Amino acid sequence: MASVAPEVEKKEEEEQVVNPWEVSAGKGGIDYDKLVDQFGCQRLDAALIDRIARLTGRPPHRFLRRGLFFAHRDLNEILDIYEKGDKFYLYTGRGPSSEALHLGHLVPFMFTKYLQDAFKVPLVIQLTDDEKFLWKNLTVEESKRLARENAKDIIACGFDVERTFIFSDFNFVGGAFYENMVKVARCVTYNKVVGIFGFTPEDHIGKISFPPVQAVPSFPSSFPKHFSGNDQLRCLIPCAIDQDPYFRMTRDVAPRIGYQKPALIESRFFPALQGENTKMSASDPNSAIYVTDSTKDIKTKVNKYAFSGGQDSVELHRKLGANLEVDVSIKYLNFFLEDDDELERIKKAYKEGRMLTGEVKQLLVTVLSEMVERHKRARARVTEEMVDAFMAVRPLPNMFG
Amino acid sequence: MASVAPEVEKKEEEEQVVNPWEVSAGKGGIDYDKLVDQFGCQRLDAALIDRIARLTGRPPHRFLRRGLFFAHRDLNEILDIYEKGDKFYLYTGRGPSSEALHLGHLVPFMFTKYLQDAFKVPLVIQLTDDEKFLWKNLTVEESKRLARENAKDIIACGFDVERTFIFSDFNFVGGAFYENMVKVARCVTYNKVVGIFGFTPEDHIGKISFPPVQAVPSFPSSFPKHFSGNDQLRCLIPCAIDQDPYFRMTRDVAPRIGYQKPALIESRFFPALQGENTKMSASDPNSAIYVTDSTKDIKTKVNKYAFSGGQDSVELHRKLGANLEVDVSIKYLNFFLEDDDELERIKKAYKEGRMLTGEVKQLLVTVLSEMVERHKRARARVTEEMVDAFMAVRPLPNMFG
Numbered sequence A, B: 001m002a003s004v005a006p007e008v009e010k011k012e013e014e015e016q017v018v019n020p021w022e023v024s025a026g027k028g029g030i031d032y033d034k035l036v037d038q039f040g041c042q043r044l045d046a047a048l049i050d051r052i053a054r055l056t057g058r059p060p061h062r063f064l065r066r067g068l069f070f071a072h073r074d075l076n077e078i079l080d081i082y083e084k085g086d087k088f089y090l091y092t093g094r095g096p097s098s099e100a101l102h103l104g105h106l107v108p109f110m111f112t113k114y115l116q117d118a119f120k121v122p123l124v125i126q127l128t129d130d131e132k133f134l135w136k137n138l139t140v141e142e143s144k145r146l147a148r149e150n151a152k153d154i155i156a157c158g159f160d161v162e163r164t165f166i167f168s169d170f171n172f173v174g175g176a177f178y179e180n181m182v183k184v185a186r187c188v189t190y191n192k193v194v195g196i197f198g199f200t201p202e203d204h205i206g207k208i209s210f211p212p213v214q215a216v217p218s219f220p221s222s223f224p225k226h227f228s229g230n231d232q233l234r235c236l237i238p239c240a241i242d243q244d245p246y247f248r249m250t251r252d253v254a255p256r257i258g259y260q261k262p263a264l265i266e267s268r269f270f271p272a273l274q275g276e277n278t279k280m281s282a283s284d285p286n287s288a289i290y291v292t293d294s295t296k297d298i299k300t301k302v303n304k305y306a307f308s309g310g311q312d313s314v315e316l317h318r319k320l321g322a323n324l325e326v327d328v329s330i331k332y333l334n335f336f337l338e339d340d341d342e343l344e345r346i347k348k349a350y351k352e353g354r355m356l357t358g359e360v361k362q363l364l365v366t367v368l369s370e371m372v373e374r375h376k377r378a379r380a381r382v383t384e385e386m387v388d389a390f391m392a393v394r395p396l397p398n399m400f401g
Helices: A006-011 A032-039 A044-058 A075-083 A103-119 A129-135 A140-155 A175-186 A190-197 A205-209 A211-218 A241-257 A295-305 A314-320 A327-335 A342-353 A357-380 A384-391 B006-011 B032-041 B045-057 B075-083 B103-119 B131-135 B139-153 B173-185 B190-197 B205-209 B211-218 B241-257 B296-307 B314-320 B329-338 B340-351 B355-380 B384-393
Strands: A016-020 A022-024 A067-074 A088-094 A123-127 A164-168 A235-239 A261-265 B018-019 B022-024 B067-074 B088-094 B122-128 B164-168 B234-240 B261-268
Touching: A006 B314, A006 B340, A016 A327, A032 A067, A032 A241, A032 A261, A032 B032, A044 A327, A067 A241, A067 B211, A067 B241, A075 A088, A075 A235, A075 A261, A075 B006, A088 A103, A103 A123, A103 A235, A103 A261, A103 A327, A103 A357, A123 A211, A123 B006, A129 A140, A129 A211, A140 A164, A140 A357, A140 B173, A164 A327, A164 A384, A175 A241, A175 B122, A175 B131, A190 A205, A190 A211, A190 A327, A190 B122, A190 B205, A190 B296, A205 A211, A205 B173, A205 B190, A205 B205, A205 B211, A211 A235, A211 A241, A211 B022, A211 B205, A211 B261, A235 A241, A241 A261, A241 B296, A241 B329, A295 A342, A314 B022, A327 A342, A342 A357, A384 B139, B018 B241, B018 B329, B032 B241, B045 B075, B045 B103, B067 B241, B067 B355, B075 B088, B088 B103, B088 B211, B103 B122, B103 B139, B103 B340, B122 B139, B122 B211, B131 B139, B131 B205, B139 B164, B164 B384, B173 B190, B173 B211, B173 B241, B190 B211, B190 B241, B205 B211, B211 B241, B234 B241, B234 B314, B241 B261, B296 B355, B329 B340, B329 B355, B340 B355
Parallel strands: A088 A123, A088 A235, A123 A164, A235 A261, B088 B122, B088 B234, B122 B164, B234 B261
Antiparallel strands: A016 A022, A067 A261, B018 B022, B067 B261
8 A cells, every 4th residue: 555755744734533433544644653663563464364264274265375464463472372283262343333344345345254264263252232312413223233233244154053143232231241340440541542533521421432332252261151161262363453442541550450451453544435544424425335236336336436547548557657656446455356367467458558547447346246245135134133143142152153 | 327517527537528438527427418519419308208108108217317417319209100000120239348247237238128018119239349359468269258248247237038139249149230241331531430430540450440330239120030021210329428429420321321310318437346436347346236146245245345425524424414525325325226115215314414324325236246146146047958949040020010
């Protein structure tokens, strides 16, 4: 992705802001290197990716091969545990703020599905309907309905019901989960959450109360019968890097309440059609491809809105080639085109002006349409009973079976 | 109780502070008139007490007759409802911070028992074990154990299991109760809780998250199957006036989330043995009479520590009489001696110097010992099964039967 030369960065007065509710880049795009340093996480390097491939006996996911999941915290320790034949579990989640998911929403779930398959580990998926009630102008009922609708899209990603517990906060908060929320809350001052999340005194206390809710699925004792009855079971969280503040807080608190720190594997952001410096916005359906879009919608959106790195005229393009750094179609193919060789071939031809933007877009439309149609078919097969089965509160030790 | 002449009050620089965690009086004792004005509640006058007596067909409780429950919010409306043959419910609670209750802890429960009997209404009793975990240096397990032990003392006050639901937050928070917590939290800013409760930025977010937990038992929809399925059922809260801040906040929020405001009936504080300007303190067992004290303990404590309004010598006492305003034995008799005529006789004789402090104390020892022994016998009859029955999560509509 675009990187920012130091001199450009210095000229750029605008600070990039990345937190769970705001991602705003400087003019040169998100500076992921700066983010890693600022957050204090580690870079996911080639050696670590090789180790994952070696341990799981399968090629690394394209999100790993292409640096889309690019940062981590304590991933080495999780791999050490796995190598010794010990156990861990996965935790990811979603704030159910909209009816239909867009492709960016699918990224962490696609990756989590790969991790579950590769490591054969249990997974908890938190739907933060309470968060969306607190931040958006929704009713409790609407938040709960969206959580259940989103659960269907998540299930459609192919998770194993025997190893996956999906829960919504409104349906699940209580008991040991609530005890852990209160334990976390006792360790975090108001000043601290202001520093981490940027809350202001005018914010309602619902916002200030929320971070522990997202923290505690990192602790196995928050769940019925504790995974394998082991309070010290390690947790690995795949997520976009904007969620890092929650887990910085969680990792700070964990040892103080006798728990293990969760490990993290963190992704870059999925760009809007208009480019990396714009935001996918629920109020602008043309900023993103949704899993409910028709092939025709996808074609129109890609052709009309996907920001092009190509030149203004065919002649100039043939001569100068495309700027891949800003081309959204290439970015999307980078996420979703599985074949590395084909991707390289396209990038090379496009960069050298032998392929035109229209041709790249046509390929992208095919890739996205196939993926979206596959998702739609899978979602259509998700019954209410299946949702109930994934969301059933049940003892989790069996999930290692 | 002691009242403060305006000129004394003006001289007194120290502001009285009354909130759920701190009660500190000026030198002249708590100024309850000032508190009523400051909090914006109403005085419980003779006409209202007469109306309670008329409607319930029984004499008002001595706590009413003697102005010990002295303030209210919307009690008239509760009586209107009752007069029309409609329904309401009672809500009170306790923060289970100590193993043994002292006499001051019993006061709201004795009064609530009278209200339940007089109005034949359901009652929910909240044990805020989460609050005590958050404010005291306790483990979750110890907080939960204290909640259950305290429940036995509460049950020993004679509540009707068919109409009473006792719950601890750690065991009960979740579902509709949690939904209401989040609804309340969304309506209250950090600035607002700072204004009401005096939190500081160094306070942990557990404290800031707590007020909605104490607020929501005021709303019938927080409980299983909603009392009589009626979300608009009114709630009456008997409590000491230091709890008023929670319910000012609750009453402010209620209409904004479509609920009725809870009504309140509020008591003065029960004084420490050393006098009204000192605090009953868990770290000083000699500051209070506990329900676990033996008759010998009670005799020793009353004789040794109960602050006397009598004169320094018998001769002077016979001549000047006692100052009833500061005499703790008289204050305690005012709470616990049922017979009005006898109380008046004692007060008159003591004031006129015909009774000595020792004689009044002897009477008090008899009254308290009988009461404590009666409580001990009742508590000894409380089995674990009875606790389970009171705390069983169950539909509450039947409670009006």
